[in-house]
Structures are given as C-alpha cells and as structure tokens.
Amino acid sequence: MIVLGLTEGGTLDQVLDWIVVISMVSGALLSVAAGIGLLRFPDLFSRMHAATKPQVLGLFLMLLSVALQIRAWSAVPILVLAWFFQLLTAPVTAHMVGRAGYRTRHLKQETLVLDDLNEVVSEAQRRLDEGR
Amino acid sequence: MIIVAAWIAGVALALGAVMALIRLARGPSILDRTLALDVLLIIILCGLCVDMVVNRHLNHIVFIVVGSLVAFIGSVTIARYVTDRRGQ
Numbered sequence: 001m002i003v004l005g006l007t008e009g010g011t012l013d014q015v016l017d018w019i020v021v022i023s024m025v026s027g028a029l030l031s032v033a034a035g036i037g038l039l040r041f042p043d044l045f046s047r048m049h050a051a052t053k054p055q056v057l058g059l060f061l062m063l064l065s066v067a068l069q070i071r072a073w074s075a076v077p078i079l080v081l082a083w084f085f086q087l088l089t090a091p092v093t094a095h096m097v098g099r100a101g102y103r104t105r106h107l108k109q110e111t112l113v114l115d116d117l118n119e120v121v122s123e124a125q126r127r128l129d130e131g132r
Numbered sequence: 133m134i135i136v137a138a139w140i141a142g143v144a145l146a147l148g149a150v151m152a153l154i155r156l157a158r159g160p161s162i163l164d165r166t167l168a169l170d171v172l173l174i175i176i177l178c179g180l181c182v183d184m185v186v187n188r189h190l191n192h193i194v195f196i197v198v199g200s201l202v203a204f205i206g207s208v209t210i211a212r213y214v215t216d217r218r219g220q
Contacts, residue, residue: 017133017134020134020137020185021133021134021137024137024138024141024181024182024185025137025140025141025144027141027178027181028140028141028142028144028145028148028178028182029144031144031145031147031148031149031171031174031175031178032144032145032147032148032151033148034148034152034171034174035147035148035149035150035151035152035155035171036151038151038152038155038167038168038171039151039154039155044161044163044164044167047155047164047167048167051167051168051170051171054148054171054174054175054178055170055171055174058174058178059174059177059178059181059200062177062178062181062182063181063196065181065185066181066184066185066190066193069184069185069188070184070188070190075190075193078190078193078197079193081197082193082196082197082200083200085197085200085201086200086203089200089201089203089204090204092204092208093170093203093204093207093208093211096207096208096211096212097163097166097167097207097211099211100163100211100212100214101161101163101211104161104163104214104215106161106163106164
C-alpha cells in the first residue's frame with residue numbers, strides 16, 4: 001500500500017501504528033475510570049456522570065483505533081454509524097434513568113448545588129393529588 | 133508493540149468489568165444496576181474492538197453496531213417502570 005508516497009513499513013505506517021496503540025490503551029483506561037467511578041461515587045447521578053465516559057469517548061477511541069488499523073476507507077462508514085448510534089441512544093438512556101432516579105429520590109440532596117427540578121416536580125405532584 | 137498494547141487494554145477492560153460487576157451486585161437501587169449493566173455492555177464492545185485491532189479483521193463490527201443500537205432499550209424499559217416503594 002502506498003500512501004502519500006511512503007511505502008509500507010514507512011514513517012506514516014509507524015505513526016499510524018502508534019496512534020492505534022495510544023487510542024486503544026486510552027479507550028480501555030476510560031473503562032477503568034468508569035469502573036472506579038461506579039464504585040466510588042456516592043449517588044446515582046455522579047455514577048451516571050462516570051458511566052458516560054466509555055460510552056462516548058471510550059467507544060470513539062476504540063473505533064478510531066480499529067479504523068486506523070484496518071486502513072481502508074470502506075470500513076469508515078460503518079464505524080461512524082456505530083458511533084452515531086451510540087451518540088443517539090446514550091442521551092435517551094441518561095434522560096430516562098436520571099428522570100426515574102430523581103422521581104424515586106435516589107439522590108443525595110446535600111451533594112446538589114442547585115435543584116431547579118424540585119418545584120416543577122412538586123407542582124406536578126400537587127396537581128396530581130388535586131385531580132384525585 | 134500491538135501485543136503489549138492489547139494486553140494492557142485487556143487488563144484495563146477486565147478491571148473495569150470487575151468493578152462494574154461489583155456495582156451490579158451491590159446495588160443499592162435497580163437504577164444503579166442498569167447503569168452498571170450499560171457500562172458492562174460497553175466494555176464488552178470495547179473488547180470486541182481490541183480483538184479486531186489485534187487480528188486485523190472486521191468480523192465483529194455488526195455486533196458493535198447492533199449493540200450500540202439496542203443497548204438503550206433495556207435501561208429505558210427499566211427506568212420507565214421503576215417506582216419508589218420506600219417511605220410509604
């Protein structure tokens with residue numbers, strides 16, 4: 001394969017190999033970070049914050065290393081598709097889990113700096129109670 | 133070089149998976165467990181990526197796409213039906 005006038009085993013290939021290695025290892029380290037966050041953080045919302053790291057950036061680094069290792073443009077669209085689906089579905093999960101977590105009070109009030117949702121939810125609860 | 137990197141990445145992914153499993157077992161709520169399951173699925177997808185990088189093939193790419201597409205259904209379903217049964 002000749003890329004930019006460099007033959008196989010040339011400088012560009014070495015650079016790409018290093019990028020593959022670095023992105024693969026750092027993508028795996030993000031999974032460790034998520035695991036540590038899941039274990040150490042105090043409540044559901046801080047754990048959600050830790051869990052999104054491998055979901056978006058970790059998977060991106062892994063797919064980047066796959067694309068650079070395969071080194072064929074035909075592989076790029078499906079890898080982009082995989083990351084696009086992840087970007088599309090991760091916020092849905094986070095929204096639903098966060099909503100359920102707030103409404104079932106799986107949070108530590110003392111860790112919050114600002115709670116804008118409180119008056120909205122209590123207003124909705126009041127209306128629900130009046131309707132009964 | 134790629135073998136050493138694959139070992140480092142594999143050990144890191146295994147550590148992350150073990151910690152997600154501990155959170156999965158300890159709870160305390162079902163939402164924490166769904167979160168840990170999501171992280172576990174992503175770690176499995178990353179492991180498939182490591183295998184593709186080391187062996188230079190694209191056989192598992194279908195699993196990556198399908199996994200990232202359907203991963204949210206389970207957690208959304210659980211989050212939709214979770215209720216608070218404490219303090220009543």
